[in-house]
Amino acid sequence: MNVFEFTVLIAAGSFAAGLLGSLTGLGGGVVVVPLLTLCFGVDIRYAIGASLISVIGTSSGAAAAYVKEGFSNIRIGMFLEIATTLGALLGAFLALHIPTAAIAFVFGLTLLYSAYTSAQPRMEAVAGSRQPDPLATKLRLNGSFPGPNGPQPYCVYRVPAGFGLMFGAGTLSGLLGIGSGAVKVLAMDQAMRIPFKVSTTTSNFMIGVTAAASAGVYLSRGYIDPGLAMPVMLSVLVGALVGSRILARAKVQVLRYVFSGVVVLLGIEMIYNALRGKL
Amino acid sequence: MSSAQGMAAAAARRWEDRYVEIAIARLLRIGVFTAWFVVLGGALIYLHRFGRTAPHYGLFAGEPADLCSVAGVVRAALHLRGRGIIQFGLLLLIATPIARVVFSVLAFALERDRLYVVLTLIVLTVLLFSLSGYAG
Numbered sequence: 001m002n003v004f005e006f007t008v009l010i011a012a013g014s015f016a017a018g019l020l021g022s023l024t025g026l027g028g029g030v031v032v033v034p035l036l037t038l039c040f041g042v043d044i045r046y047a048i049g050a051s052l053i054s055v056i057g058t059s060s061g062a063a064a065a066y067v068k069e070g071f072s073n074i075r076i077g078m079f080l081e082i083a084t085t086l087g088a089l090l091g092a093f094l095a096l097h098i099p100t101a102a103i104a105f106v107f108g109l110t111l112l113y114s115a116y117t118s119a120q121p122r123m124e125a126v127a128g129s130r131q132p133d134p135l136a137t138k139l140r141l142n143g144s145f146p147g148p149n150g151p152q153p154y155c156v157y158r159v160p161a162g163f164g165l166m167f168g169a170g171t172l173s174g175l176l177g178i179g180s181g182a183v184k185v186l187a188m189d190q191a192m193r194i195p196f197k198v199s200t201t202t203s204n205f206m207i208g209v210t211a212a213a214s215a216g217v218y219l220s221r222g223y224i225d226p227g228l229a230m231p232v233m234l235s236v237l238v239g240a241l242v243g244s245r246i247l248a249r250a251k252v253q254v255l256r257y258v259f260s261g262v263v264v265l266l267g268i269e270m271i272y273n274a275l276r277g278k279l
Numbered sequence: 280m281s282s283a284q285g286m287a288a289a290a291a292r293r294w295e296d297r298y299v300e301i302a303i304a305r306l307l308r309i310g311v312f313t314a315w316f317v318v319l320g321g322a323l324i325y326l327h328r329f330g331r332t333a334p335h336y337g338l339f340a341g342e343p344a345d346l347c348s349v350a351g352v353v354r355a356a357l358h359l360r361g362r363g364i365i366q367f368g369l370l371l372l373i374a375t376p377i378a379r380v381v382f383s384v385l386a387f388a389l390e391r392d393r394l395y396v397v398l399t400l401i402v403l404t405v406l407l408f409s410l411s412g413y414a415g
Contacts, residue, residue, distance in 0.1 A: 046336050061307070066304075216409030226346065228336055
């Protein structure tokens with residue numbers, strides 16, 4: 001196989017990853033690394049570098065669509081980006097210094113967790129009698145979003161817990177080259193009780209900045225190979241764009257189950273290969 | 280301040296936020312489009328020259344030093360080397376969210392929101408430190 005054939009095959013696989021990732025909402029990033037390492041025998045460090053680049057692309061590309069809906073909260077986003085970018089630096093640092101088998105093992109576990117959370121119905125957490133966090137008021141994180149009966153105000157809870165979880169999400173993102181949407185959902189929906197409409201759009205906004213924080217480290221350490229990142233970046237973006245266009249009129253439930261199944265299999269294979277020391 | 284004035288001020292802030300968001304979304308889209316086409320251009324040169332060679336991604340060797348720093352990548356791109364141009368396009372993509380953060384600093388400064396100017400500058404510092412090559 002020469003470079004040309006290799007590039008075409010990677011491009012085809014990355015297109016599928018971007019398409020399915022955007023249709024199912026799991027994101028293309030989670031399958032790019034297993035695709036490159038398990039199917040094409042690429043070293044996991046190169047694979048993570050390429051995946052990280054594609055994550056920046058899809059997040060920034062999708063932002064335009066999200067902004068139209070007008071639900072994102074730039075103060076929540078910017079405040080939490082302090083946590084995610086610092087976490088991303090730590091993640092990239094860890095990626096440079098721990099054995100690749102350990103990275104593959106953590107990756108496998110993350111795939112299983114992502115599949116598990118995507119199979120769960122996403123429940124809007126009810127604030128109940130809990131007091132809004134005074135820190136949220138001080139940081140002006142509380143806001144409102146347009147609802148059917150005028151602006152719907154919301155408050156933000158448990159700011160320190162959310163901040164800590166976002167640091168963890170950033171670390172995973174930097175270590176594995178993914179958007180780590182599953183952990184962000186945990187932090188923003190469950191801990192901080194931010195309404196879905198706000199948390200989904202705000203988290204998408206944050207993914208690109210978080211990935212950029214670790215991409216700098218990866219670039220300067222020679223983990224980003226232009227020949228490999230090129231077909232991945234070009235086609236994941238096109239795939240994600242096509243996916244968002246057909247999303248409105250597609251029945252995605254079945255596809256979602258199938259894709260979750262694939263993610264589980266990939267996770268098991270990553271863990272198996274990590275334990276055998278083959279990645 | 281009466282409550283009517285307070286509500287008007289809040290509405291004005293929401294409107295400003297909204298305006299900023301739309302401008303940011305446009306900035307992001309331009310960044311991603313530009314990066315995509317630069318990478319495509321580099322890809323054509325790279326595949327034309329190296330399409331028939333053998334790929335070597337199973338073994339990790341790291342990139343040559345000139346593809347690992349902002350200055351080196353710019354130099355390689357100016358010499359019209361395929362891999363250099365691709366890497367330059369990837370740098371543009373990395374720079375897109377960073378530009379968004381710079382833009383946010385300015386927007387918060389215009390709103391005279393000192394707290395968020397500081398918080399946003401912290402994020403910007405982390406991003407620039409990462410790209411400086413001293414991190415890791």
